[in-house]
Amino acid sequence: xxxxxxxxxxxxxxxxxxxQKVRFDGGHKRSDFCTEELAKYVEFVPVCPEMAIGLGxxxxxIRLIHQGQEVLAHxxxxxxxxxxxxxxxxxxxSQFAGxxxxxxxxxxxxxxxxxxxxxxxxxxxxxxxxxxxxTQELMKAQPLLPLEEDGRLNDPILRxxxxxxxxxxxxxxxxxxxxxxxxxxxxxxxxYKYLLMAHHRESYQQLGKxxxxxxxxxxxxxxxxxxxxxxxxxxxxxxxxxxxVLQHLQGYFKRQLNGGQRQELADTIEHYRLGILxxxxxxxxxxxYLKEFPNDxxxxxxxxxxHPEALRLRYGI
Numbered sequence: 253x254x255x256x257x258x259x260x261x262x263x264x265x266x267x268x269x270x271x272q273k274v275r276f277d278g279g280h281k282r283s284d285f286c287t288e289e290l291a292k293y294v295e296f297v298p299v300c301p302e303m304a305i306g307l308g309x310x311x312x313x314i315r316l317i318h319q320g321q322e323v324l325a326h327x328x329x330x331x332x333x334x335x336x337x338x339x340x341x342x343x344x345x346s347q348f349a350g351x352x353x354x355x356x357x358x359x360x361x362x363x364x365x366x367x368x369x370x371x372x373x374x375x376x377x378x379x380x381x382x383x384x385x386x387t388q389e390l391m392k393a394q395p396l397l398p399l400e401e402d403g404r405l406n407d408p409i410l411r412x413x414x415x416x417x418x419x420x421x422x423x424x425x426x427x428x429x430x431x432x433x434x435x436x437x438x439x440x441x442x443x444y445k446y447l448l449m450a451h452h453r454e455s456y457q458q459l460g461k462x463x464x465x466x467x468x469x470x471x472x473x474x475x476x477x478x479x480x481x482x483x484x485x486x487x488x489x490x491x492x493x494x495x496x497v498l499q500h501l502q503g504y505f506k507r508q509l510n511g512g513q514r515q516e517l518a519d520t521i522e523h524y525r526l527g528i529l530x531x532x533x534x535x536x537x538x539x540x541y542l543k544e545f546p547n548d549x550x551x552x553x554x555x556x557x558x559h560p561e562a563l564r565l566r567y568g569i
Contacts, residue, residue, distance in 0.1 A: 256350040258426045260295050263418060264348060266357035267300035269402050274300040278310040281357060283402050290415070293560055297351065299344060301362045301386040305336040314361045316370045316382045323370055325361050325385045334385055337362050341389025348394055352425060353418035358403035362386045365401045396421060396482050408568040409488060415565055416558040417485050420444070423554075424478050432474055434466035441477070446555035448484055450497045455484035495525040497555060498534050505538075508545040517541070532566040 254262055267274045270291075271282040286296070303309065312328035324334045348354075357363045361384055368382035383391070391399070398417035405411045427440055441463055448456040459480050462473055498521045506514065520537050523529040535556060542550055550556070559565060 253347045254297060254350040256425050256429055258429050261293065261353075261418065261422045262297055262351050263290075263294045264351050264354035265296045265298055266355065266360070266363045266402075267298040267303070268357055269355060270296055270298055272298060272300065274303045274309055276302070276309065276311050276313045281402065283355075283405070285405055285411070286355060286402070289563060293563070294353075294418070297348075301337055301340050301344075302333075304340050305333060307333070316361045316368055316385075317373055318370055319373050323382060337385040338389055341386040342393065344386075345390050345393030348390070348397070350425075351394070351397060352422040353398040353400075353414070354390065354394075355405070356384070356387055356399060356401050358401040360384050365399055396478060398482070398486070408565070412559075412565040412569055413486070413488060415563065416447070417482065419559050420447075420485055420554070421482065424481070428474075432470065434470055437466065437470070437474055437477065438463060442549075443552045443554050444481065446497050446500065446553050447558060448481065449500070450489050450493050450555060451487045452484040455480055459484075491525055491527065494531055495521060498524070498538070501538055501550065501553075501555075504547055504550055505541050505545060509541065513541070530567050531569050532564075535566060 265286060266281075268280045269283045270287055271280050273280050275281065302311065302314065307327070312331075314325050314327050314333065316323050317326050324332055325337055326332055326334075356365050358365070359368055361368055361382070363386055364382065364384040365387055366383060367380040368384055369378045369380055370382040371378045387399070390397070398414055398421060400410065400414040405414065424440070427436055430436070441459060445456065448459065459477055462477055462480070466473060502517055502521060505517070509517065517534070517537055520529065520534045524531060524534050539556060542556075
């Protein structure tokens with residue numbers, strides 16, 4: 253059982269992605285980002301469902317196959333391992349309440365998150381519409397858990413989004429661990445205002461209304477809140493959305509900055525909007541002015557620091 257620890261961010265991961273030689277061919281798919289960068293901030297929980305159900309390595313490859321109305325997992329030798337993978341997925345998912353994210357091996361018939369090949373039972377033709385059998389159970393049991401595939405993490409926007417969600421869920425888990433109260437819930441929402449606004453303005457407004465009256469049903473409203481938050485944070489932000497939030501933050505400094513400073517900040521935000529500068533540029537300038545002109549409300553905004561700066565996730569977006 254992987255219980256929540258407020259001092260450790262635990263992330264599940266397909267074992268092959270951290271260099272374990274557990275693939276069907278005896279190899280691995282080691283991810284440099286996971287092992288050399290993200291591993292500095294999280295504790296990985298490696299899992300290989302195919303090894304766990306006793307297939308060993310090297311082993312016959314597995315395919316998802318349409319049979320009637322079902323999609324089954326068969327080895328190249330014809331062994332049906334569908335239920336074994338499902339059962340292992342259910343068993344492990346029940347132990348994952350303490351995880352804050354999960355990284356899956358792309359295209360895997362056990363672990364793939366999307367676009368896994370499903371073959372026609374005749375052996376002729378396939379469609380890329382499948383989800384790995386193990387991952388299906390993980391998704392059912394842990395709907396809040398941020399999931400991403402190794403291949404998709406090569407996209408800098410998806411990578412930044414995923415890591416931000418890991419830290420957000422861990423933040424929420426820590427809040428629940430310390431004791432959920434109406435005041436703590438309001439404070440949490442206040443810290444996530446601009447991150448929510450960037451991802452999905454409508455969700456920010458809806459979640460604010462949800463928390464307007466916490467005189468009753470606090471637990472139920474908290475559950476609805478975190479479901480709404482994680483759904484909103486999964487939405488991809490574009491430059492227009494970021495620019496809108498940056499301009500909101502700019503407004504807090506209009507009285508403190510002189511004319512040249514105001515113009516520099518406005519120009520930096522505009523250059524980001526036009527794609528000339530990365531997001532890191534206006535964020536850095538805003539942080540600089542925040543140090544010079546402290547503002548307690550802005551300093552607590554997660555938008556400005558959603559993940560460790562050393563990961564450099566906002567340098568390329």
